[in-house]
Amino acid sequence: MKKLVRLVLLGALFLPAQPVSGQDKPQEKPTEKAKTVERSKPAIPVKVQIVFTEHDGDKKIASMPYSFVSTARDIYNYANSAGTSIRSGVRIPVETDGKDQKTTYLDVGSNIDCRIIAEDDGRFALNLVFDRSAIYPGGASGEEKLEVTRPNGQPLIRSFRISENMILKDGQNSESVLSTDPLTGHILRVSVTINVLK
Numbered sequence: 228m229k230k231l232v233r234l235v236l237l238g239a240l241f242l243p244a245q246p247v248s249g250q251d252k253p254q255e256k257p258t259e260k261a262k263t264v265e266r267s268k269p270a271i272p273v274k275v276q277i278v279f280t281e282h283d284g285d286k287k288i289a290s291m292p293y294s295f296v297s298t299a300r301d302i303y304n305y306a307n308s309a310g311t312s313i314r315s316g317v318r319i320p321v322e323t324d325g326k327d328q329k330t331t332y333l334d335v336g337s338n339i340d341c342r343i344i345a346e347d348d349g350r351f352a353l354n355l356v357f358d359r360s361a362i363y364p365g366g367a368s369g370e371e372k373l374e375v376t377r378p379n380g381q382p383l384i385r386s387f388r389i390s391e392n393m394i395l396k397d398g399q400n401s402e403s404v405l406s407t408d409p410l411t412g413h414i415l416r417v418s419v420t421i422n423v424l425k
Contacts, residue, residue, distance in 0.1 A: 230285040242273065271345050272424040275311075279359060282414040291337070299343040310342035321381055329362055331385065335360050350396050351421060358388040360393065363410065387415055397423045
């Protein structure tokens with residue numbers, strides 16, 4: 228009996244080693260570098276068109292178009308995108324009251340800040356900040372009705388500012404911002420259109 232056990236043990240020692248199948252191999256975990264390469268996608272150039280319009284009832288009395296190209300990044304590289312900023316306007320001199328009259332300057336015009344995220348479903352998430360200021364024309368009927376006075380002849384500045392997040396497709400237009408001027412009663416609108424550049 229002991230001889231039989233010894234023979235079995237010796238036979239097991241001389242058996243050829245069985246190759247490990249592919250299913251038995253431990254799967255290697257993806258490295259951080261591989262994850263970064265997988266997540267990194269090229270930036271997409273997107274043309275953004277913004278139109279600011281002013282209406283007196285059904286009549287359009289002013290239209291200010293703005294157009295620029297920005298780059299859309301995926302969510303993983305959004306923090307590395309500086310976006311697009313536009314500053315356009317003039318500086319208006321204004322005299323201050325007091326014994327020592329001094330002249331300061333007010334910035335009047337348009338400020339735009341835009342950043343874009345490329346979503347996985349092909350849509351684009353826009354973060355838009357639009358700030359516009361303008362001088363009221365002298366003798367406007369709206370001012371006379373509301374008895375608005377100009378201290379020491381200083382100009383009255385109208386301010387309009389929006390900060391909005393919107394989801395748009397390529398070629399889609401959005402006109403979701405409406406506002407009423409408190410002095411003239413005019414309707415102010417902002418429309419946004421995006422187009423992917425090939």
